[in-house]
Amino acid sequence: MKHLTPPRWADWLLERFVAPHLLEDVQGDLHEVFYKQAEDAGLANARRSFVWAVLNYLNPFFLKRKPEAYSKPTNTTMIRNYFKIAFRNLVRNKTYTAINVSGLALGMTCGILIFMLVKYHLSFDTFHTNSDRIYRFVTEQHRETISYRANVPSPLGKVFRNDYTFGEKVARIATAEDVVLTVKEGSEIRKFKESEGVAFTEPEFFDIFNYPLLKGDRETALLDPNTAILTEKMARKLFGAADPMNKLFRLDNKVDFRVTGVLKDLPITTDRKSEIYVSYNTLKQYNDWLASDDAWGGINSAMQCFVRLRPGVSPDEVEKFLPAYVKKYRPTNKNVHHYKLQPLADIHFNARYGGVITKTNLWVLGCIGLFLIITACVNFINLATAQALKRSKEVGVRKVLGSFRGQLFWQFISETGLITTVAVGLACIASALLLPFINDWFKVQIAVNPLADWQFMLFLPLLTLVVTFFAGSYPGLILADFQPVMALKGKLSQQNIGGFNTRRTLIVGQFAISQVLIMGMIVITNQMRFSTQSDLGFNKDAVVMLPVATESNVLTMKTLKSQFSQIPGVQTVSVCQSAPASNYNVWNTSPNYDNRAEDEAFSVSVKAADEQYIPMFGLKIVAGRNLFPSDTAKEFIVNEMFARKLGLKASDEVIGKALSLNDGNTKGTIVGVIADFHDRSFHEDINAICITTAPDLYASYALKINSATVQPTLAALEKTWSDRHPDQVYDYQFLDEHIANFYATEDLMLKLIQTFAAIAIFIGCLGLYGLVSFMAAQKTKEIGIRKVLGSSMGQILWIFAKEFSRLILIAFVVAAPVAYYAMNAWLKNFIFRVDLGVGIFISAIVGTFLIAFITVGFQSIKAALMNPVKALRSE
Amino acid sequence: MRRSFLGEFEEIVLLVVAACPAEAYGVTIWEDVQQQTGRTITMSAVHATLYRLEEKGFLSSLMGGATAERGGRRKRFFALTNAGVQALNDIQEVRSRLWQAIPPGKFQLIGFKN
Structure with missing residues (x-):
């Protein structure tokens, strides 16, 4: 009988799986059936059905353990306790929580918005196949100075295609901007003013760039003269809901077009803004000179030429052949034109050739975002260490009851995590609300669709995690290091917590940056006022400009x-x-x-x-x-x-x-x-x-x-x-508005620097508030003794004022040269500019002092007014 | 007490326990259920149902003494509780009321001999 046993592993599985209070009779019943079957149907059969029966027990019903009367602590119990205590602490110290959460939320809002902005710009024109082989022909004009044009003489594309085999595809595109389109429908004539204009495009353009056609044939759509393809959006605008195919429209009352294709709407992240593409061979009906094969004389800003090189062809190699054209076709001109190839990835970022934003600017923005998050974290550290003393008893009790340092550290981290999560939530809401303004300011179209965006969904938890650890580690370590005996006896003082100088340094850094931003703001405001309000040598007020049709x-x-x-x-x-x-x-x-x-x-x-x-x-x-x-x-x-x-x-x-x-x-x-x-x-x-x-x-x-x-x-x-x-379409502009538009970039810069200065100052003030609460707590006894010995309130306030004046002065010494250097460089963009006077620096430091004193005032006065008995009787 | 309803399989198991002449435990109930219904049923289904009925209060159970034939493991004997009896009675009553409500001759109409 000894060999008549069910498979050992199945038994083992059953024992692991089935809840202990059910196991005995379940296993007993199974074994009983097994022995019976082994005799009736043979061992092999019995073993097979035993295994099958056991497998049937692997379901949640049998897995569920009976709750025990005395629950054993599990991993989650302590964590639940941490969160409970954290929550209670946060609710008890409402001011502290509010300051921390708002500071972090503000910093992270900036961080999130800047992240979205940077990501938006980096995603431009990256969706084309073989985009690393796509280049644009550009021209350097070497005269007294070198000027850069994103355009080439119109015949260049054609001769390059015919003469060399470097290019897999070559496409010329000539954009006519600010055009008027007319659509005739029966007797009704509708007019549209299109500022993005109409692009005369060679068919190869759509081989190089990945703009899929929804209707019509890509090969033939733009072959014939007077044919056009529109984006869906444009088709709806011109022809309403009707099928746009084979409909007619007229360009600038000159040239007629028939629609032969419909493009899928262009992605937002492309620098090609034109939504109407018409066949290139129609160009001679519109602009004879531009279409001519001999137009080597000049460069028109309408004409661009793109090429996709063959695999393995380097742009340097191609550029070696381009000077030959200048000699051949422009023999009488001085050697002014130098044709180059600009990679597609460079187009969005190269300001020389009309790029939208430079990579440097993106980096600067990124750094500002990082800085704002860091200052917010620094504040958190300041405030949290200032609060640490209040928690000493709790830490003492926990240590006596057997907490490890690691556990206390994780407790504090989880508390920070709670604050950070709330702050991230707020920051997300704030970002969503602010996004329309950002789009408006930066002239971008960032969509609010975070769920479809995996990078964003990765960024958020990462941000939460990094901020939690960055902000929570230092206070966490300090808390975890308390000596339980000292903590319970109440012998701990701020001296034991230490790090006062670290915090001072952080405050100085924050204020230095705030002051740099304030000075920058003043200089830019002055220059803008100077540019728009000083006498230009002519009268620009109340002048309206109308177009000549x-x-x-x-x-x-x-x-x-x-x-x-x-x-x-x-x-x-x-x-x-x-x-x-x-x-x-x-x-x-x-x-x-x-x-x-x-x-x-x-x-x-x-x-x-x-x-x-x-x-x-x-x-x-x-x-x-x-x-x-x-x-x-x-x-x-x-x-x-x-x-x-x-x-x-x-x-x-x-x-x-x-x-x-x-x-x-x-x-x-x-x-x-x-x-x-x-x-x-x-x-x-x-x-x-x-x-x-x-x-x-x-x-x-x-x-x-x-x-x-x-x-x-x-x-x-x-x-x-x-x-x-x-x-025709009527349009007017006031001259002073047109002139103000010269300074659109500066205006944006001013808005930005105002915002960042405001945020930096606000965060700085939060930090200052933290430090002054910290100092007030630290100096309670000192103030008490001073008051008993007859100090006036003014003298006590001076203790605080002295400290902060010193910090702000140090910050100023750091900030002034930086601001001077930076603003000098910025002003070099202007031939006519304001002077960097002493006044700017004086107003910056006076402003900072004012803000700082308002911030510290309340806490210091509270400390100075305190009854000395309260401070001294505790011993 | 919230009233628990009985599923079809639960009802069968409960009836089998009630009908069992000797002391009912897992194996006997399992065998009887298969025999009575003619279906192939896994033992785990029977066990799960038994424990669930016990949770609902229709069955009570008692561990028996040590045994020789199943590695010394004890058997769990099931018995109907008052609530279980009540539940079976209720079902029976509802059924018979419904049966009586069927208009005479109705089954002949759709081809059944009543």
């Missing part, structure tokens, strides 16, 4: 001008190429003065305008006279800078001299000289200027209006303009 001729402009001037509220009307200060519509050319043999080495900015221009903008004539009204005869007015650049002693010497522009195509006499004015932003020096009548260049009506009746005047202007040009 594309089909206008001399007559329409004259009619419209006289119609405008009849509107009450309009004081003067001028028609011109651009305002005195403008970033676009400026024509730079090399002048030929007084029949000198060679063109001058400098370039002159030509501003075409009528005779009303100079009086209307209040430009000061220093010699000669204003232009005569004329449509043909060429008269020039130049500025003093022009005369100076010519090397003349007196500016009136130029009057009556001949001037020839544009290789002799525009000739005339100089009749007047005007005083210099700022024709560009303050980043740039004043250019040599030349004003002349040239109706074919006019692009804007400039109207001086009465500032008391702006709204009715604007309405009347719109009506007059739209009646004259029913198929």
Whole structure:
């Protein structure tokens, strides 16, 4: 009978698995059946059915143990206790909790937002297949200085494709921006103004870039002239819900297109913003010069050329062949053009070629985010160590009852973890609420979809973990190190906790950075005020700029001008190429003065305008006279800078001299000289200027209006303009707004630095508050004794003031040179700039003092007013 | 007390325990259930049901003395409690009421001999 046993392992499994209070009879029953079967059906069968029966017991019902009367402590019991105690502590010290949570939440909000921003920028154009082999042709123009253009002469792409085999695919794309589209539907005509414009695109473009086509054939969609493909979004905008295929639209009242394909909406993270792609061979109907195969003469900012190189071809190799083109096609020009290849991954980040944001700036942002999180953690450490003394009894009892150092440490970490988790939750809510503003400020479109974003979902727990350990470790170690005897006798004092100097250093660091930011803020504000409010040399207030419609001729402009001037509220009307200060519509050319043999080495900015221009903008004539009204005869007015650049002693010497522009195509006499004015932003020096009548260049009506009746005047202007040009889109801009736009980057910078300064100061103040509570606790006895011996309240307050004045002064000594150096470098961007005066530094330190004293004031006064009996009787 | 309902299998097991002439324990109940229903049932199902019925208060159990034939392990003997008897009676009553409510001749209509 001895060999008649069920499989040992099955028995073992059963014993492991089935709850002890059920095991005996279950096992007994199974064995009984086994023996019975072994006799009836044979051992093998019995063993098989035994195993099968045992396996059937492996379910939760049998696993569940009977609860025991006296529960054994498990791993989770202590942790539950930690959280319970932590929760009670946090609820008891509400101020402390609020300060910690808000500080951490603020720092982490910045951290989260900056993380999202940086990630957003890093994800640009990374979704194309073989994106490491995609390059853009760019041009370096070597003149007095090197200038960088993201464009090449239009024929370059074509000849490169034909001459060399380096490129797997080569695609040219010419973007016409600010266009008007018209869609005719029956008798109804709808107009759309598209600022992102229309891109004339070679079909290979869609081989290089991964923009999938939903409808239409990728191979043939853009082969024929006058064909177009739209994104879904654009198709909905133009044609509503109807099927856009084979629908027609008209571009700038010039060229018609038929829709042959629909693109999937472009991802947000791509630098190609155009949503309308039309066939490249239509370009000659739109802009003959740009489409020409001989247009080697100039570079148009509309034209870009992309290439996907063959595998294994390095860009350096290709660049060696490019200079040959300059020799071949531009034999008469000086060796100005240098064609290069720019990797796709560089396009978003290279400011030289119009990149959106540089990697350096992203790094700076990242560091600021990191810094803000670190300061928040530092505060936490400050406050937590200041609070540690209150916990000494608890630690003492725990140690006496057998807690290890490790357990106490983990207890504190779990407490920190609780605070951090709450803070992270708050930070997430705050980030979600702030995201629209961030999108607005940075002109980005970060979507609120954290769940679909694994990097973000990884970042959050990681942030929580790192912050918990960074903030919780030091206070945790201090708490865990308390001597139980000392702690229970109440003999512990702040001296035993130590680290006071560490905390001082941290505070100094925080304040140094706050002060750098404050100084930066003051300097940028000053410079912005200087740029936008100082006298530019012309009158920019209450000037409205209206566009000259594309089909206008001399007559329409004259009619419209006289119609405008009849509107009450309009004081003067001028028609011109651009305002005195403008970033676009400026024509730079090399002048030929007084029949000198060679063109001058400098370039002159030509501003075409009528005779009303100079009086209307209040430009000061220093010699000669204003232009005569004329449509043909060429008269020039130049500025003093022009005369100076010519090397003349007196500016009136130029009057009556001949001037020839544009290789002799525009000739005339100089009749007047005007005083210099700022024709560009303050980043740039004043250019040599030349004003002349040239109706074919006019692009804007400039109207001086009465500032008391702006709204009715604007309405009347719109009506007059739209009646004259029913198929165009009306648009207006105030000149001072346009000028303010020169400083959009600085404006963003100012907003940013204001925000960061505010946050840094706030966090710094939290830290200061922590330190002063700490000091107040530490000096309780000292203050008591001093008061008993007759100190006045002022003297006691001075104890605190002394400490903080010292810290802020040290911080200032650190901050001032850093701020000076940084702001000096920043101001170098401006030719016309404010001085870095002593005032800036004085106001920064006074401001910091003020804020610091408000912060510490309450705690110090409370400490100073305390009854000395309370402080002293405890011994 | 919250009233516990009996599932079909629970009812069968309970009835088998009630019908058992000798002292009922795991193996005998298991064998009887298979015999009465003609289904193949795993022993674990029977055990689980027995313990659940005990939790619900329809059965009580008592460990017997040490035995020789099953490695010395004791048997757990099950017996009906009052609540168990009550529950079986209730079920029986509901069933017979429903049976009587069936209109005469109804089963003939759908092809059954009543």
